[in-house]
Amino acid sequence: MVTTHAALGALVAAPLLWLAPELAPAAALAGAAGGVFPDADMLVGVHRKSLHYPDYYWLLAVPAVALAALVPGPATVAAAVFLVAAALHSVSDWLGGASDTRPWEPGGRRGVYFHAGDRWLPPRRWVRYDGAPEDLALTVAFSVPAVALFGGTVRTLALGGLALAVPYTVARKRIPQLSGRFPAAVRVAAALLVRLVRR
Numbered sequence: 523m524v525t526t527h528a529a530l531g532a533l534v535a536a537p538l539l540w541l542a543p544e545l546a547p548a549a550a551l552a553g554a555a556g557g558v559f560p561d562a563d564m565l566v567g568v569h570r571k572s573l574h575y576p577d578y579y580w581l582l583a584v585p586a587v588a589l590a591a592l593v594p595g596p597a598t599v600a601a602a603v604f605l606v607a608a609a610l611h612s613v614s615d616w617l618g619g620a621s622d623t624r625p626w627e628p629g630g631r632r633g634v635y636f637h638a639g640d641r642w643l644p645p646r647r648w649v650r651y652d653g654a655p656e657d658l659a660l661t662v663a664f665s666v667p668a669v670a671l672f673g674g675t676v677r678t679l680a681l682g683g684l685a686l687a688v689p690y691t692v693a694r695k696r697i698p699q700l701s702g703r704f705p706a707a708v709r710v711a712a713a714l715l716v717r718l719v720r721r
């Protein structure tokens with residue numbers, strides 16, 4: 523679910539707390555944004571295809587990481603973390619459930635679109651569906667560093683993500699119509715993000 527992707531995206535920036543602490547908070551926000559970004563194709567295009575690139579994001583992310591290492595600065599580091607987070611999101615959707623209205627039911631064949639091969643990758647279902655209990659466990663695990671090591675906006679957002687993830691998990695099977703549309707939880711998180719970033 524989106525909170526897991528956001529938390530994993532922020533986690534990408536955690537090593538910067540030691541490598542370049544002054545860049546870490548902004549990079550964590552860029553990572554969270556990159557972790558959420560692919561799911562904007564719920565609004566436009568084909569979900570898990572139009573903005574999901576389990577292959578091509580890496581072609582941008584790897585040179586972006588190299589550039590950030592050579593020329594570390596707010597923009598290069600944020601771009602690198604954003605792209606790595608978007609790439610991780612795309613791959614992790616393949617490891618999760620199907621892109622179906624009721625992804626917990628068997629039979630869904632669309633995990634994520636593999637653009638280089640021009641075909642859908644079948645879902646691996648390591649996490650059975652978005653909002654499954656194991657998905658909540660991942661949100662919690664990935665959020666611990668943001669809550670424990672970061673302060674300010676990053677910590678507030680991580681706590682906000684946890685506050686959204688719990689009711690989403692509890693209600694997930696009762697709201698199958700959320701799948702394929704923009705979940706209310708995402709809209710709330712986006713509004714919260716905008717408010718916090720504008721401070």
Ligand SMILES: [Zn+2]
Pocket residue numbers: 560561570574611615
């Ligand atoms: Zn996705």
